[in-house]
Amino acid sequence: MKKILLLTDFSENSWNAIDYATELFKEESCTFYIVNAYSKIIYEAIHLSDHPSERSVENTVQLDVLTNLKHIKKSLEYANVNKNHHFEIIAAFGTITEVTSEIVASKKIDLIVMGTKGTTAAKEVFLGSNAVRIIKAIKNCPVVVIPSSFSLISHPLHIAFATEFTHFYSKEELTPLIDLAIHNSAKIDIVHIPKQAGSLSEEQKFNSEILQEYFNAINSYVHTIKMGDSIASTLQSFAEKSNVDLLAMLNYRHSFLEKLTREPVIKNIAFYSKIPFMVLPEIGMSTSFSKIGKDISKRDQNLIKDTV
Numbered sequence: 247m248k249k250i251l252l253l254t255d256f257s258e259n260s261w262n263a264i265d266y267a268t269e270l271f272k273e274e275s276c277t278f279y280i281v282n283a284y285s286k287i288i289y290e291a292i293h294l295s296d297h298p299s300e301r302s303v304e305n306t307v308q309l310d311v312l313t314n315l316k317h318i319k320k321s322l323e324y325a326n327v328n329k330n331h332h333f334e335i336i337a338a339f340g341t342i343t344e345v346t347s348e349i350v351a352s353k354k355i356d357l358i359v360m361g362t363k364g365t366t367a368a369k370e371v372f373l374g375s376n377a378v379r380i381i382k383a384i385k386n387c388p389v390v391v392i393p394s395s396f397s398l399i400s401h402p403l404h405i406a407f408a409t410e411f412t413h414f415y416s417k418e419e420l421t422p423l424i425d426l427a428i429h430n431s432a433k434i435d436i437v438h439i440p441k442q443a444g445s446l447s448e449e450q451k452f453n454s455e456i457l458q459e460y461f462n463a464i465n466s467y468v469h470t471i472k473m474g475d476s477i478a479s480t481l482q483s484f485a486e487k488s489n490v491d492l493l494a495m496l497n498y499r500h501s502f503l504e505k506l507t508r509e510p511v512i513k514n515i516a517f518y519s520k521i522p523f524m525v526l527p528e529i530g531m532s533t534s535f536s537k538i539g540k541d542i543s544k545r546d547q548n549l550i551k552d553t554v
Contacts, residue, residue, distance in 0.1 A: 247275040247330075249353055251387075253346065253360040253380070254282055256314050263361035263392040264318070266522070268326060270398060274429075275330035279353060280318055282311050283338050283345035311337040342376055343383035350387045357422065358389045381497060381525050388422045389525045396521060401430040402491035408437045408481055409457070411450035413498055418529045420460050423494050426524075433465035435488065439473050439480055485521055494524040 252267055254260040268278065284307055315335035322333050338345040349355060362377040377391045405427055409415075427434055436457060440446075446454065458466065474480040485493055 247277060248356045249277050249279070251279045251281055251346065251349055251353070251355045251358045253342065253358065253376075254280060254315075254318065255376075256282070256318075257361070259361035259394040261318075261361075262394060262396070263359050264322070266392045266396070266398045267359040267390075268322065268331065270401065272326075272328050272331075274328075277332045277334065278322075279334050279336055279349060279355070280315055280322075281336045281338065281345065281349060282315060283340055283342045284308070284311055285339065285341055308337055308339070343379050346380060346384060350384060355387050358384065358387055360389070360391055362391050362393060385497070385527050387527060391523045391525070393520055393522070400491075401432075402426070402522070403430060403432045404488065404490050405432050405434045405492045405494060406437050406481070406485055406488070406490040407434055407494045408439065408477075409453075409496075410441070411438060411446060411453045411457070413496065414453050415457055415460065415496065416529050417460055419496055419526055420457075423524065423526060424460065424464065426492075427461075427464045432491070433467070434461055435490070436461070436466060436468045437481065437484060438468060438470045439477065440470065441473075482520065490521060492522045492524055494526065496526045496528060498528040 248271060250267055250271065252260075252264050254264065264278075264280070312335070315337055319333045319335050322331075336345075336349060338348075340348075346358065350358070358380065360377060360380060377389075381389055381391075405423070407423065423434075426432070436454075438454075454468065458468070469484070471480065471484055474483060481493060484490070
């Protein structure tokens with residue numbers, strides 16, 4: 247049974263993400279943990295009295311949070327037709343990253359689903375601030391971020407996986423993505439945005455071949471596309487032109503994802519993620535695998551030299 251953590255702040259945006267998750271896994275056995283994290287910053291802003299004690303304010307806010315969570319649970323249980331869907335609610339004091347990290351570990355969560363508006367006041371960003379915090383903080387669980395404007399009309403049939411082929415992916419890292427693609431009979435486009443024009447290095451070729459082997463049970467194809475103004479705008483353009491339903495990346499050092507979350511707004515053009523975004527965690531063993539990949543690439547180069 248899958249264990250899925252649903253983060254909510256009781257906004258329409260988070261409701262949209264909850265709807266997406268329950269619909270995406272409507273035919274599977276799942277336990278959904280509906281979680282709200284509240285902190286001192288939040289409850290100090292509530293005017294319960296002129297000078298309420300900190301403990302009384304916290305307790306009052308907790309009761310309010312639990313009431314809202316119970317309402318969500320009741321609504322989901324009423325509307326849900328899958329008897330193998332179970333819902334649990336958690337109201338926890340702490341930052342969103344602290345609470346999420348603790349629940350992922352204690353409940354052995356398989357997937358986190360949350361919403362994002364993608365906008366902050368006058369600035370447009372690729373992801374909302376809470377989504378970025380979760381992605382940066384949670385290193386052991388996949389995260390799917392759902393934009394506020396997105397509705398799940400049909401299951402994801404077209405997935406884009408962005409890579410530079412500089413990382414040796416382990417099968418374990420890609421398993422959540424592979425399972426999702428197989429379950430939905432989706433195709434995967436491996437999207438490569440080279441840093442500069444030219445052929446792939448031996449290491450990149452090796453990583454590309456291994457990646458395609460992992461996807462051998464899936465309809466997949468490699469696309470090499472030219473970098474535009476930014477990684478974000480380049481990927482968004484590809485997603486729109488190719489009718490992509492889900493964009494996926496792996497979170498590792500110097501990855502596309504790391505660069506995306508640091509990109510400034512380009513020429514003040516409004517841009518934000520318009521499709522669900524899946525972030526896969528790096529498995530520790532992949533570091534050693536990467537070294538193996540590099541060693542194999544060097545060995546291949548030496549063999550080529552020896553035969554010349």
